Amino acid sequence: MRPTIKDVAKAAGVSPTTVSHALNGKGVVRRETVERIERIAAEVGYRPSAIARGLQNSRLGLLALVIRPLHSLDTFLPEGVDYFLRMAGAASLAALDRGYSLMLIDDPTRPDAPLSATAADAYIVTEPFENDPVLSMLSERNIPFVSVGSDPARPGQFFELATRDWEEALLVLDHLAAAGGTRVALLTGTDQNAWNRESQDAYLDWCARRGQTPDLAAFPEVEGEGVGEAAAERFFGAAGTHPDAVFCLTGRHAAGLNAAVAARGIRVPEELLIAAGSGAIQNRMSKPSVTTLDLHPEGIAARAVEVAVLLAEGRPPEGPLEVPTATLDIRESTTRA
Amino acid sequence: MRPTIKDVAKAAGVSPTTVSHALNGKGVVRRETVERIERIAAEVGYRPSAIARGLQNSRLGLLALVIRPLHSLDTFLPEGVDYFLRMAGAASLAALDRGYSLMLIDDPTRPDAPLSATAADAYIVTEPFENDPVLSMLSERNIPFVSVGSDPARPGQFFELATRDWEEALLVLDHLAAAGGTRVALLTGTDQNAWNRESQDAYLDWCARRGQTPDLAAFPEVEGEGVGEAAAERFFGAAGTHPDAVFCLTGRHAAGLNAAVAARGIRVPEELLIAAGSGAIQNRMSKPSVTTLDLHPEGIAARAVEVAVLLAEGRPPEGPLEVPTATLDIRESTTRA
DNA sequence: CTGAAAGCGCTTACAG
DNA sequence: CTGAAAGCGCTTACAG
The missing domain is CATH 1.10.260.40 (lambda repressor-like DNA-binding domains)
Known part of the structure; x- marks a missing residue:
């Protein structure tokens, strides 16, 4: 004892x-x-006992990071999704910097969640789902939290770091057009989050403005590169007109498509341009390498932690509630000789 | 309220x-x-209140990960050190899997550490320093913990996952020799941990067995790729005999050296072989790419979490207390035509 | 300078 | 079926 x-x-x-x-x-x-x-x-x-001490002021100096899309992924490893790992690492460091610890937790609404999952002073929820029960629970119980991206069904209802999904989609689409794409298709994920939604809407709007017929498909995030063949079949299987550029939201989908079209003898970037809305490591290393948006997860994490700490201490968040702007890493897949 | x-x-x-x-x-x-x-x-x-509940059994379902070398690094980002980020991410997921949360914490012995830093059920300490005060504190207070790698001054004294620093060093050295290296130099970090120590000892032993004159240098981990020029000067600046292969312990040092020797017109791998004892992302992407050991941080993390959970629950750890074996990712820097 | 008492927010025998 | 009491391990007025 x-x-x-x-x-x-x-x-x-x-x-x-x-x-x-x-x-x-x-x-x-x-x-x-x-x-x-x-x-x-x-x-x-x-x-x-830190727990006994914490009981006095009910503060442990603990932040929680809930990465919602983690539920749809089979892996957290960098081979899988660069973004979340960088985000979690950067958030941990940003928290340390401010005298907090940060834990990565699973859905805290689960009845079998560990006590720790509900012991945080404040929560950061990235990419909430539509009507996300995590946000509902935190809000009902008056637990301080900030979301990265809004709940699609309840935008602006809580503290949230506004993402720039729409303008980021346009950034990629305009780049594809500038690189020579005339029939640009879109490949999204199937999660019901703001990123998929907004990107799709931006794409439809962009097509309408350009007088282009939209061509879009959705495949589950969880399947990652595995969707490559199905996506290739979807876009290039039937006879008729095919896209000459594809905007894949996730880097893993882009990597899968990149490999699958190569197997069909379609040359990238000569015959097909590919760009992704977020980077996976393999996009930098593949042959050809794939152009991706860098969402700067470190910057997002730092800002989210900053806001979460303020909320945890009962102070109002300062400054604009938005994420840093993304930049485009232009690689071989959209660079024609 | x-x-x-x-x-x-x-x-x-x-x-x-x-x-x-x-x-x-x-x-x-x-x-x-x-x-x-x-x-x-x-x-x-x-x-x-999770805290009030936790007071009953003094358990929060919380694990803490203390990455000691983090103190010597300027960044935690993947551009910097692949290893720790992968380790932290994998450990978080492994913890979730077992119904725990995992937080990354800074030195819990610091007087200004947040309460959370001392609230964990068990601790994982990677690469402890010599006579590491973190281990001393945890041990004195009977807090369950497992270290990854031993405290160089107190090997075998606590629960620790044995690393294979010696055999891993030989793996790289033998590969360098097989790839054509005849005068193999060693470039270590300056942290006082088992990895630097053991690798150095293994190198000296290897040199003695081969009748080679040892040629070794140490530069701070914290300087990362910045040591490239100084290391190049150290090995190739003076007239006389120069190494034809360098074993850099850290991937970032290898990346720095790789760039610095190129600037001097030394061709890799034709005139100089380079290999690293741990991988940084840039080693895969550089021209030429650099051969590195993959320490499989995910496997290490999973095992460490497994042991930590057992200790947290007052059960004895099962199975051998050791890390998975590393594998060598052979790349251009050690592949002569 | 020291300590008895109350309290932080719960849970858990135990008694009714 | 319900509740008064004790207790988890501390801290903090307050009284001596």
Whole structure:
């Protein structure tokens, strides 16, 4: 059994109050008493319980990061999705910087969630789903939180870092057009989040403005590169007109398509341009390498942590609630000789 | 003020005990009472305090990961050090899988550490320093922990996942020799950890066995690729005999050297072989790409979490306490035509 | 300078 | 079926 403050008090022949005072440098305790208590505490291996302490002000100095799309992914490894790993790492560091710890947690609404999942001072929820129960729960219980991207069904209802899905989609689409694309198709994921929605709407709008017939398909995020063949079949299987450029939202879909079209003898970038709305590591390394948007997850994480800390401390968030602007990493897949 | 169980009890006209029973499905409470209490709890936005609950069994379902070398790094980003990010991400997921959350924390011995830093059920400490105060503190206070790699001054004294620094060093050295290296130099970091130590000892032993004169240098991990020029000067600046192969422990040092020797007109791999003892992303992408050891941080993390969970639950760890074996990713820097 | 008491927000025997 | 009481391990007025 781990020793408590009582054990130390007993061993030192003083009251728990005095032990507390002595060990925390509060109140007034005679120097010798302090030293004796410190010695005894060390001897018995006493460590104050952070949980008991936390009970006083109900703050642990703990932030939680809930990466919603993690549920749709089979892996968290960098081979899979660069974005989340960079985000989680950067968020952890940003939290350390501000005197907090950050934990990555699964859905805290699950009945079998560990106690820790509900012990955070504030929450960061990235890419909430439509009518996301996590946001509902946090909101109902008055737990401070900030989301990255809005709940598609409830935009503007909570503290959220506005993403720039629409303008980022246009950035890629315009680049594809500038690179020579005339029939640009869109390949989205199937998660019901703002990113998929907004990108699709931006695409439809862009097509309408250009007088182009939209050509879009959706495949599950979870299948990653595995959708390559199906996507290739979808776009190039039937006779008739085929796209000469594809905008894949996820880097993994782009990587899969990139490989699948190569197998069909379609040359990238000569016959087909490919660009992705977020980067996976393999996009930089593939032959040809694939143009991707860099969403700067580190910057997003830093800002989210900043806001979360303010909320945790009961202060209003300062500055504009938005993510940094994305930049385009132009690679071989959209660079014609 | 956030509502407590008392508020709910008062509003429902019952005792806190009954609220507790009703909300947790314990004891025997009339169905209607349960429903009324649930309704009222929802109305007032009641959320049970995880901290108060945790006080009962002093367990939060929380694991802490302390990445010691983080102190010597200027960045945690993947451009910097692939290894730790992959480790942290994989550890987080492994923890989720077992019903725990995992937080990345800074040195928990710091007096200004947040409460959370000492609230974990068990700790994972990677690459402890010599006489690491973190290990001392955890050990003194009987807090369960497992280290990845041993404290160089106290090997075998605590639960630790044995690393294979020695055999991994030989793997790289033998590969360099097989690839044509005859005068193999070593470039280590300056942190006082087992990895630097063991690798150096293995190198000296290997040189002795081959009758080669050792040629070794150490540069700070924190400087990363920045050491390239200084390392190139160190190995190739003076007249006389120069190495024809360099084993850099860190991927970032290798990347820096790779670039610096190119600037001097030294061709890799024709005139100089380079290999690294751990991978950074740029090693895969550089021209030429650089051969690295893949330490499989995901496997290490999974095993560390497994052990940490057992210790947190007061059970003895099962199976051999060691990390998975590393594999060599052979790339252009050690492949002569 | 020291300590008894109350309290942080829960849970859990135990008694009614 | 319900509740008063004790307790988890601390801290903090407050009284001596």
